[in-house]
Amino acid sequence: MVTFDPEGLTWAQRDGDACVVCHKRWPRPRKRVGRLPDDAPVLACADCAEALLPSPAATVVAFPSR
Structure with a gap:
């Protein structure tokens, strides 16, 4: 989670x-x-949150072992 500096924010x-x-x-x-x-x-x-939050990682598929 990102910590914001309150100095630059409005009330x-x-x-x-x-x-x-x-x-x-x-x-x-x-x-x-x-x-x-x-x-x-x-x-x-919603629009700004989409730009701030990282995109979800791609689904990783395990290959069967031999």
């Missing part, structure tokens, strides 16, 4: 009322993308 972003990336307030951000140093969650809108 709305720190409280989870605005997206941490684009500052959008409506619809309210719902995706947890990180945390603050005090373990408070940092939220992003």
